[in-house]
Amino acid sequence: MLAMNKNRILGITAIAIAVTVIVSSCNNKRSTGWEYAPNMYEHIAYDPDQKNDNFKDGKTAQLPPAGTTPVGFVRFDYPNTKEGYEQAGVEVKSTLPQTQANYTEGKMLFEHFCSPCHGKTGKGDGLVVAHGFPPPPSYSTGQSSRGGNMKDLTDGKIYHTITYGVNAMGSYASQLDPKERWQVIMYVHHLQTL
Numbered sequence: 001m002l003a004m005n006k007n008r009i010l011g012i013t014a015i016a017i018a019v020t021v022i023v024s025s026c027n028n029k030r031s032t033g034w035e036y037a038p039n040m041y042e043h044i045a046y047d048p049d050q051k052n053d054n055f056k057d058g059k060t061a062q063l064p065p066a067g068t069t070p071v072g073f074v075r076f077d078y079p080n081t082k083e084g085y086e087q088a089g090v091e092v093k094s095t096l097p098q099t100q101a102n103y104t105e106g107k108m109l110f111e112h113f114c115s116p117c118h119g120k121t122g123k124g125d126g127l128v129v130a131h132g133f134p135p136p137p138s139y140s141t142g143q144s145s146r147g148g149n150m151k152d153l154t155d156g157k158i159y160h161t162i163t164y165g166v167n168a169m170g171s172y173a174s175q176l177d178p179k180e181r182w183q184v185i186m187y188v189h190h191l192q193t194l
């Protein structure tokens with residue numbers, strides 16, 4: 001009898017504690033609750049979208065000053081136009097060392113990002129083309145929609161295409177950094193000769 005009462009008292013106490021915890025954690029919806037490391041939430045650095053009196057316009061997120069290049073950023077100052085494409089085609093040249101390692105990396109990146117449409121050998125017969133996507137012209141025997149043979153596409157024209165895309169092909173600028181683009185281009189040049 002006494003044992004049963006003890007269990008009931010324990011049970012009721014446990015339920016009461018649970019209810020208190022639940023109710024008290026719900027009364028303030030904006031509270032993050034118990035903060036283990038508050039400096040993660042209330043840090044001293046400014047958030048990009050925070051007001052900031054240190055700058056004239058009162059914003060934290062500032063544009064880089066005109067004419068500067070952020071560390072590690074590679075400029076490509078050719079606009080997404082036919083003229084930009086032609087100009088890049090003449091002026092922009094790969095400085096990537098033509099090594100086996102870069103070729104192998106370029107092949108791997110091409111097979112991941114480009115072959116679904118262009119096909120593994122660049123003939124324009126990738127998997128999505130087999131499912132009705134408009135086929136890209138073959139790198140070796142096709143004609144570019146912007147004039148000339150695909151096999152004659154230069155470094156700069158291919159770089160411009162990867163950076164901005166063209167018609168049905170989207171931009172790969174966010175998937176491939178400049179070095180990776182040059183590695184892919186090294187492999188595309190190989191496919192142009194097939």
Ligand code: HEC
Nearest residue numbers: 113114117134135136144145146158161166167168169172
């Ligand atoms: C979603 C399908 C698709 C993917 C993925 C794709 N392309 Fe294309 N690509 C096309 C199509 C379609 C064209 C033809 C566009 C046109 O000229 O109208 C094309 C055209 C090209 C051209 C010719 C541009 C010119 O000047 O005529 C190059 C070079 C090229 N792609 C390279 C690449 C590379 C490199 C990748 C991978 C990073 C890639 N493409 C990924 C569909 C794709």
